[in-house]
Amino acid sequence: MALRALTGAFWRFPLASETFSAAETRRYARHLVLKGMGGAGQQALRGARVLVVGAGGLGSPVIAYLAAAGVGTLGIIDHDTVSLSNLQRQTVHRTGDVGRNKAESAAGFAGALNPHVGLVAHAEPLTTANAEAVIRQYDLVLDGTDNLSTRAIVAAACEALARPLVSGAVSMFDGQVTVFAPHLSRADGSAAPRFADLYPSDADDADLPSCEATGILGPLTGVIGTLMAMEAIKLITGIGTPLIGRVLIYDGKDARFSEFSY
Template identity: 45%
Template sequence: MTQSIREITPAEALQLQKKGAPLIDVREADEHALGLPEAAAPVPRARLEADPAQYHPDQTQALLLICAGGRRSLLAAESLASQGYRQLYSVIGGFQRWQAEGLPIASSESPDFLQRYARHLRLPQVGVSGQKKLAAARVLIVGAGGLGSPAAYYLAAAGVGFLRVVDDDRVELSNLQRQILHTDDRVGQLKVDSAKQTLSALNPKIEIEAIATRLAADNVEALIGDVDVVVDGADNFTARYLLSDACVQLAKPLVYGAVHRFEGQVSVFDAGRQRGSAPCYRCLFPDPPSAAEAPNCSEAGVLGVLPGLIGLLQATETLKLLLQIGEPLIGRLLHVETLGMQFRETRLKPDPACRRCAPGRVALPYDEVVAFCADGH
């Protein structure tokens, strides 16, 4: 380090700043969006080093530099010292220490937003703009049980601005082994009310709409129509086929999950927006299985953590869809087997003869879907 550079604490920098020394934040633009030391000038390091006179023409005047943790500001100071600057100060610990010490910060976002989603904001694939996308997003979660519980919990934590939770059941003691939205003292309470209580306590900044009803032919489109993504946490095949058909009709992505004993499945069906190139649920399961072929959890049992794993994967896929990042499980079925802890993937193709999503097919009346499932299961 040259004699013209001195490392100082954030508190010392603030005092010098109050005496008139300018403070330049040399982090990148996406980092500046997370907030700045009050009155600091946001100038990325490369830009400052390329033309320092544009931002601080007097080489004899004191100049304060800060970055995220102190390393980049020191390197920038060394570059400016080599160009003739004589009074350079690098802030030890950078903006992270500045924040930790409670020094004044300027930001267009609320302190709650910056602190609550700090780990998201540091991801280039999310950042402030992505977090705002999540805040504006609307998701329907059908079922507040084994799958809906973890999915809703993580989507609420992630800051999805509106969650509509639909379920007509009440909390039972046997639910608590896996349905983490509910507690012992809420046995007998409507699941959607219990879910809203838990999710609102976790993140009071989002809106939770609790609808105590059963998904049916006469309400499926109304429940789906104004959301961006649908999460399937249903426990019956009538609801699954209704959801699938309505999502094709209304061009909504459907995040599917299912569990059985020690095994689970996850996929994303997006045939409504990608007709002919992406499959729907009916392409995978043209007909509902019989009760003997697919017993429910109360009959077959389920490892309590399994719905947590599958619901978490559903939440992950939902966030990817909302943020438009990564490669969603469209055209892929992820199978999870927990006893051997094995994950395997099956490629899915749209069925050219699918009754619902094949090009040129017209919408099936939802009443027919209900009758179709009643006949098959």
């Protein structure tokens, strides 16, 4: 698949028209001098509205790095509450947040990290009933949930609304990242792959190992979540080639990356 043909045309994120304040200029100085990013890229980040589905192990580094990068509006949706066992890997939450809603706790972390980011905490589950209404408010979605049923709902809504979707998954010592954007075309004119092209329709959560049963190494979520944030920034700014039609796989035990196309 000739992905290069898609470069720079993933999604037309609005450019924020306001000039950067002195504080913002200092905060984003390393972006502003970065070739390929510069002021235009930072303005695109400021103009973007991004939704993070799940404020857990993967959502934590996603939220931290997108807030730090200066995404204009960062929505976070999660109905769960922080538990003590989450803190081994869900780094946007603190011991004092135990019992608090995860979306609200994560929004508090992001606001303290960067006051220039607009934050929206959706303290509710994402379901077939509300998925399109919630996702319609955003330009780009990142899914770090831990079950296939929710992933399928998110993917269906993103496809219906023509929103790019960055998807990450982790288990024990391994993780993967990909980008779904079936509203975009390949070089030959055919649509980019869909969620259903990677996950069979009969896939069931009961067939997959749960984090509670098998465990997970904390830093693994940081590796995969940070890669997800990188893909989001690439999509927003048009830098590089995103993981559309490709799955990047990380083997934490052997410290190896590999990938396959679909």
